[in-house]
Amino acid sequence: MNDDRDGELARWFATRKSAPDPQLFMARVTHALESERRGPRLPAISSLVVMICAAIVAAPYVADTLLALADSGLLAAADTLLRIPRG
Amino acid sequence: LDEAAVVTLAHAGEASAFEELLRRRGSDIRGLLMRLCRGHTQADDLAQETFLQAWRQLGSLKSYAAFGAWLRQIAVNTWLQVQRRTDLLSYTEDVPEVAAHEHLGEQIDLDVALQKLPPAVRLCVVLSHGEGMSHTEVASATGIPLGTVKSHISRGSAKLRELLGAYRPVEEGVPP
Numbered sequence: 001m002n003d004d005r006d007g008e009l010a011r012w013f014a015t016r017k018s019a020p021d022p023q024l025f026m027a028r029v030t031h032a033l034e035s036e037r038r039g040p041r042l043p044a045i046s047s048l049v050v051m052i053c054a055a056i057v058a059a060p061y062v063a064d065t066l067l068a069l070a071d072s073g074l075l076a077a078a079d080t081l082l083r084i085p086r087g
Numbered sequence: 088l089d090e091a092a093v094v095t096l097a098h099a100g101e102a103s104a105f106e107e108l109l110r111r112r113g114s115d116i117r118g119l120l121m122r123l124c125r126g127h128t129q130a131d132d133l134a135q136e137t138f139l140q141a142w143r144q145l146g147s148l149k150s151y152a153a154f155g156a157w158l159r160q161i162a163v164n165t166w167l168q169v170q171r172r173t174d175l176l177s178y179t180e181d182v183p184e185v186a187a188h189e190h191l192g193e194q195i196d197l198d199v200a201l202q203k204l205p206p207a208v209r210l211c212v213v214l215s216h217g218e219g220m221s222h223t224e225v226a227s228a229t230g231i232p233l234g235t236v237k238s239h240i241s242r243g244s245a246k247l248r249e250l251l252g253a254y255r256p257v258e259e260g261v262p263p
Contacts, residue, residue: 009244012197012251013122013217020127022114029109029135036139037102 094151105145109138112155116162122201122213123166133169137162159218163210163228170206200250204243207231211239212247 090111096104116137120130140161148157201209207229214225222240226233 009212009216009247009251010219012247013213025113025117025131025134026106026109028131029113029138030106032135032139033102033105033109033142036142 090154091151094145094148094154098145098148098151105142108141108154112158113138115155116158119159119162119213119218120166122198122217123206123210125202129169133162133165136165140165160228163214166210167229197247197251200247203250204246207235208239208243208246211236212243215240216244 088107090108093104093107093111097108113134117130117134120133120137121127124130124133137158141158144161148154201213204212210229211225211231214220214228215222220228222233222236225231225240226236229236231239
C-alpha cells in the first residue's frame with residue numbers, strides 16, 4: 001500500500017505521463033543500439049582507414065628518401081654489408 | 088503481439104523485436120526518469136543507457152513476462168549510480184522547507200514540485216505514486232530500509248500536497 005489515501009497524488013502523476021519528442025528519442029536509442037550491435041568492428045575499421053591515409057600521405061616522402069639513398073650509393077653499401085658472412 | 092513473445096524474439100537476437108520493446112516502454116521509462124532527474128537531457132541520457140543495459144543483459148532476464156519491472160529496475164539502478172557518483176543521495180529525514188506559494192504565477196507542475204524533494208525522498212515518492220509500487224517493493228528496488236521508505240513517502244507526499252495545493256481548482260472553495 002502506498003500513502004496516497006485519496007489518490008490525489010496518483011492523479012497528478014497519471015495526468016503527466018507523456019515525454020516530449022518520442023520519435024527523436026526512438027531514433028537516438030535505435031542508433032545507439034545499432035552501434036552497440038556493431039561492437040568492436042568500428043575501431044578496427046577506423047584504424048584501417050587511418051593507416052591507409054597515413055600510407056598515402058607518406059608514400060612520396062618514402063620514395064624520395066629511397067631515391068636519395070640510391071643516388072648516394074648508400075643502398076649499395078648497405079647491400080654489401082649485408083652480404084658479409086658473419087663468423 | 089504479447090510483450091513476453093516480443094521479449095522472446097529480442098532474446099533470440101531479433102533487433103527489430105527489441106526496437107518494438109523500446110517503442111512500447113520508451114515513454115514509461117523516460118517519464119520515470121524525468122521525474123527523478125533534474126532535466127530532460129539527463130533523463131534521456133539515462134533512458135538511453137537503460138535500454139542499452141537491457142539489450143546487453145537480456146540474457147539474464149528470468150521471466151519474460153516481468154520485462155517491464157526488470158526494465159524499471161535497470162532505470163532505477165542507472166539513476167542511483169549517477170546519484171552515488173555525484174554524492175547527492177542521502178537518506179536524510181529532513182525535507183527542506185519550501186513555501187507552497189513560492190513560485191505562484193510561474194509555470195509550476197508536478198516535475199518542478201518533485202525537484203524540491205531530496206533525491207532519496209523523490210525516488211520513493213515517484214516509485215510509490217508514479218509507478219504504483221508498494222512500500223516493500225520500493226524498499227527492495229532501492230535498497231533503502233523499509234522504515235525509511237515509509238518515512239520518505241509519508242513526508243514527501245505531505246510536501247508534494249502542500250506544493251501542489253496552489254493548483255487545486257477554484258471550485259473546491261479555496262481561492263487560488
